[in-house]
Amino acid sequence: MPFIIRRQNQFDVIVLGAGVAGIGVALELRREGLKVLVMSKRRVPGEASRAAAGILDPFLQIREPNHPLLTLTIPAFQEYEKNIGWIESETKLNVGYKKTGMIYAALSAQDEDELKRRFTWQKKTVIPVEWTSRGIHYPTMGRVYPHQYMDGLLALAKQLGVKFAWTDKAPIRFRKEKNTKIYVALSGTNTYESSALVNALGSWGRDLSLSRHFPALTPIRGQIVLVKSKKIFLDKILHNLEHHYVVPWDSHQYLIGTTTEKAGYCSRVTRAGVASIMSGVERFWPDIRLCAVTSMWSGLRPRTKDQLPVIGETATSGLYVAGGYYRSGILFGVYAGKLLAKSIVSGKIVPQLASYQPLRFTKKERLK
Numbered sequence: 001m002p003f004i005i006r007r008q009n010q011f012d013v014i015v016l017g018a019g020v021a022g023i024g025v026a027l028e029l030r031r032e033g034l035k036v037l038v039m040s041k042r043r044v045p046g047e048a049s050r051a052a053a054g055i056l057d058p059f060l061q062i063r064e065p066n067h068p069l070l071t072l073t074i075p076a077f078q079e080y081e082k083n084i085g086w087i088e089s090e091t092k093l094n095v096g097y098k099k100t101g102m103i104y105a106a107l108s109a110q111d112e113d114e115l116k117r118r119f120t121w122q123k124k125t126v127i128p129v130e131w132t133s134r135g136i137h138y139p140t141m142g143r144v145y146p147h148q149y150m151d152g153l154l155a156l157a158k159q160l161g162v163k164f165a166w167t168d169k170a171p172i173r174f175r176k177e178k179n180t181k182i183y184v185a186l187s188g189t190n191t192y193e194s195s196a197l198v199n200a201l202g203s204w205g206r207d208l209s210l211s212r213h214f215p216a217l218t219p220i221r222g223q224i225v226l227v228k229s230k231k232i233f234l235d236k237i238l239h240n241l242e243h244h245y246v247v248p249w250d251s252h253q254y255l256i257g258t259t260t261e262k263a264g265y266c267s268r269v270t271r272a273g274v275a276s277i278m279s280g281v282e283r284f285w286p287d288i289r290l291c292a293v294t295s296m297w298s299g300l301r302p303r304t305k306d307q308l309p310v311i312g313e314t315a316t317s318g319l320y321v322a323g324g325y326y327r328s329g330i331l332f333g334v335y336a337g338k339l340l341a342k343s344i345v346s347g348k349i350v351p352q353l354a355s356y357q358p359l360r361f362t363k364k365e366r367l368k
């Protein structure tokens with residue numbers, strides 16, 4: 001696409017949302033030499049992105065070998081270390097990356113059958129997998145600390161020259177200049193213009209005007225509890241076949257999760273949520289009983305109707321979407337951003353994004 005706007009407050013692309021989806025695409029657009037502005041409502045980057053568990057698992061929620069998400073999660077996983085090296089060497093920040101290894105534990109004969117079935121196809125992929133007496137072991141999987149990861153992404157983006165406009169005091173409004181391809185974004189007395197917009201507002205993707213082409217989204221609440229004990233030792237991530245896991249952190253802390261609840265836009269931590277996490281985790285990690293709770297939080301994961309991300313141009317020319325990253329945005333957000341940036345710059349959606357196009361949803365689903 002032609003990028004012609006170059007005056008002050010005029011950008012090639014405005015990205016809405018400073019989560020992993022927004023900063024991911026902004027980073028790569030900037031590397032391509034474009035003038036990029038990220039507009040977001042809080043001074044800290046990300047909502048779901050900061051609340052995440054930070055597990056780097058390319059098979060999360062994928063049961064079958066031909067699942068379309070694998071075309072995104074596996075290459076993203078392969079690039080992860082390189083990207084972390086990039087962030088940490090440029091910013092000198094530590095994102096809490098550790099290749100802990102992860103065990104998917106079988107808790108019943110039925111679980112064991114299912115895990116054996118998955119192991120059969122997973123071992124044919126490039127991801128190392130081993131069968132153990134407890135279930136599947138993934139020696140190269142690990143975690144980051146999501147809040148540190150997001151701070152690192154923000155610092156890197158700023159260093160590269162991405163501009164940020166924090167709009168907590170004055171919400172963003174939009175208009176499209178008549179008979180032009182120019183978008184005008186207003187926040188308070190500030191006005192910004194660009195020839196392309198990327199909606200990366202996570203669960204709030206349909207909040208703004210001009211966002212109505214965003215497919216229907218359901219926020220899925222996930223609760224997390226951080227616990228601590230000096231009496232126990234666990235160095236690998238443990239996961240069951242549901243959504244329960246334990247992630248070892250430094251300083252004798254363990255992050256345990258999670259819930260997958262439809263609770264609208266309520267991001268409160270609830271007694272029922274914490275109780276379900278505790279009892280779910282206790283089934284495969286009885287040591288939880290020895291731990292003290294140090295903190296709790298929750299976040300809203302953006303989920304589309306088919307549970308696949310939506311990454312590409314909408315029916316409105318110049319209006320792009322990077323969203324619906326649901327449970328794996330920390331893993332593939334930066335990689336997906338790179339693919340979307342390439343598509344924006346070349347004016348042609350790259351083949352790796354073919355399964356995630358916004359126009360796969362019917363008009364009714366988009367405008368609902």
Ligand SMILES: Cc1cc2nc3c(=O)[nH]c(=O)nc-3n(C[C@H](O)[C@H](O)[C@H](O)COP(=O)(O)OP(=O)(O)OC[C@H]3O[C@@H](n4cnc5c(N)ncnc54)[C@H](O)[C@@H]3O)c2cc1C
Pocket residue numbers: 016017018019020021022039040041042044045046047048049050051052053054055056057167171172200201202203204207208221222223224257258298299300301302322323324325326327328329330331332
């Ligand atoms: C409990 C939990 C556990 C998770 N665990 C993992 C995991 O282990 N591994 C993994 O890979 N993924 C995990 N995820 C998923 C991952 O966090 C998400 O897929 C990802 O963060 C979504 O990123 P996003 O940028 O789309 O959304 P967000 O991070 O929510 O960012 C949206 C941005 O838009 C801004 N915004 C919203 N509305 C407006 C508005 N009106 N005006 C201006 N700005 C606005 C927000 O302030 C925010 O900066 C987890 C998520 C949760 C909640």
